[in-house]
Amino acid sequence: MKEISLYVHVPYCNSKCHFCSYVSHIKTEDLIRQQSHYGDYVEALKKQIRAYLPSLREKGYGVRSMYFGGGTPTSLSTDQLVDIIQTIKQNIDLSPNYIDTTLETTPENTTNHDFTRLREAGYDRISMGVQSMIDARLKRLGRCHSTLQVSSALERFRQAGFDNINVDLMIALPDETNEELQLNLEDGLKLGTNHYTVYMFVPTPNTTFLKKMKRVYTEEELCDKYFLARNIMENNSFKENHWQYFSLDKRRCISDSTYFSLVTEWLAFGSTGNSLLQNKVIMGPAHHKDFINDPLRPGSVYAPSKSKPYLELHYSWAIMSERGLDLKIWEEMLGISFQNGMEQSVEIDAWHHYLKQHGMIKEENNKIVFVDSNQRTKYACKRLAMTYDMSAINQFYNQYSQFKPSNASSLHWVSQNHGLQVQGA
Ligand SMILES: C[S@@+](CC[C@H](N)C(=O)[O-])C[C@H]1O[C@@H](n2cnc3c(N)ncnc32)[C@H](O)[C@@H]1O
Numbered sequence: 001m002k003e004i005s006l007y008v009h010v011p012y013c014n015s016k017c018h019f020c021s022y023v024s025h026i027k028t029e030d031l032i033r034q035q036s037h038y039g040d041y042v043e044a045l046k047k048q049i050r051a052y053l054p055s056l057r058e059k060g061y062g063v064r065s066m067y068f069g070g071g072t073p074t075s076l077s078t079d080q081l082v083d084i085i086q087t088i089k090q091n092i093d094l095s096p097n098y099i100d101t102t103l104e105t106t107p108e109n110t111t112n113h114d115f116t117r118l119r120e121a122g123y124d125r126i127s128m129g130v131q132s133m134i135d136a137r138l139k140r141l142g143r144c145h146s147t148l149q150v151s152s153a154l155e156r157f158r159q160a161g162f163d164n165i166n167v168d169l170m171i172a173l174p175d176e177t178n179e180e181l182q183l184n185l186e187d188g189l190k191l192g193t194n195h196y197t198v199y200m201f202v203p204t205p206n207t208t209f210l211k212k213m214k215r216v217y218t219e220e221e222l223c224d225k226y227f228l229a230r231n232i233m234e235n236n237s238f239k240e241n242h243w244q245y246f247s248l249d250k251r252r253c254i255s256d257s258t259y260f261s262l263v264t265e266w267l268a269f270g271s272t273g274n275s276l277l278q279n280k281v282i283m284g285p286a287h288h289k290d291f292i293n294d295p296l297r298p299g300s301v302y303a304p305s306k307s308k309p310y311l312e313l314h315y316s317w318a319i320m321s322e323r324g325l326d327l328k329i330w331e332e333m334l335g336i337s338f339q340n341g342m343e344q345s346v347e348i349d350a351w352h353h354y355l356k357q358h359g360m361i362k363e364e365n366n367k368i369v370f371v372d373s374n375q376r377t378k379y380a381c382k383r384l385a386m387t388y389d390m391s392a393i394n395q396f397y398n399q400y401s402q403f404k405p406s407n408a409s410s411l412h413w414v415s416q417n418h419g420l421q422v423q424g425a
């Protein structure tokens, strides 16, 4: 059976958090208080699901994993979330190697849900954005939950039978001391979930935070913060699989293989999602109202091999993953050899040569991998420190690429999580 992963995008939230890179392109008035559109959005999703999945079923595809992300999918009601997953299951079968179905949520968004029904309907993994275990920091982040709500949300999930739970925490936040970082992670670990994603804060344009920030961290400071975080996680038996992803058991975040290592093709439903299917990238409309008005309008379709930002994003993801960049899979899924990818993109060419020259990567079994996870962290922190420093980026490209930089940009790589919102593509 051929396998596919499904992504369902819900572009609504309770608040526009001051740091969030996922919704920075959405106007606040289109993101929050959109209840009057929820019903129409769900109907549009169902229409799209019924239009696309039967033909994939006929072609022999089964579902490997599903991810309901956003935004905040639990902005919708239990009935609506059950309705969507049932529509999917009526139109395609799960693969014998099915892994899991994740539902993203925020702590304050859990009181109005019946998690037992959600569990019975097929959601079997929760990913909750906690960010910080310090209430004063939560306020500064523009979150609308408290630490007390975090523990009651977890109790609710567990009572409903969820035992596969990820918690998102953030480090390297503005003015964060090592004591704060340590307290945040240690209190986060007391929550007792089996997976944590420890995100390093990425300063993002069009966010309240970026406007207020006085300084960004240097590469060395970022490395120190990550190494401190990793030590805390490892001392508590959490293994780092992908950069920033820590798991206690074998159950891992599926994004680290599906999108980062290109393990399966994927199909995204809803606004702003992008799909990677049969060597084509299909982009959904950016605005939720455009999607609601015409959910079956064919999205923009392009070959990944023709999109520099798309190739660059996949380069930075793939080498960050545990498996590394598999040259054969890269070519099969993106329709271009890695060598040609380097010729197309100064960014890929420069980073590849830099990492090679500094002995940070090796090639084995047709895969490019970091020699160890410390080198992977150094690479990530170097990129993060350079994110918006165009003169440093151009200087770097001039030094390490054999090609001449044109429209050099390092912005899109910050879209690091689900592979579905490729900024600049
Ligand atoms: C799709 S988002 C949010 C999911 C959910 N709406 C929530 O807030 O919990 C997934 C995660 O990305 C992380 N994130 C968002 N913006 C970030 C940024 N600028 N830098 C680092 N991590 C970020 C946060 O930890 C967040 O929980």
Ligand code: SF4
Residues within 6 Å of the ligand: 012, 013, 014, 015, 016, 017, 020, 021, 022, 023, 070, 071, 072, 106, 129
């Ligand atoms: S962090 Fe989550 S709740 Fe906050 S704006 Fe981003 S997607 Fe919405």
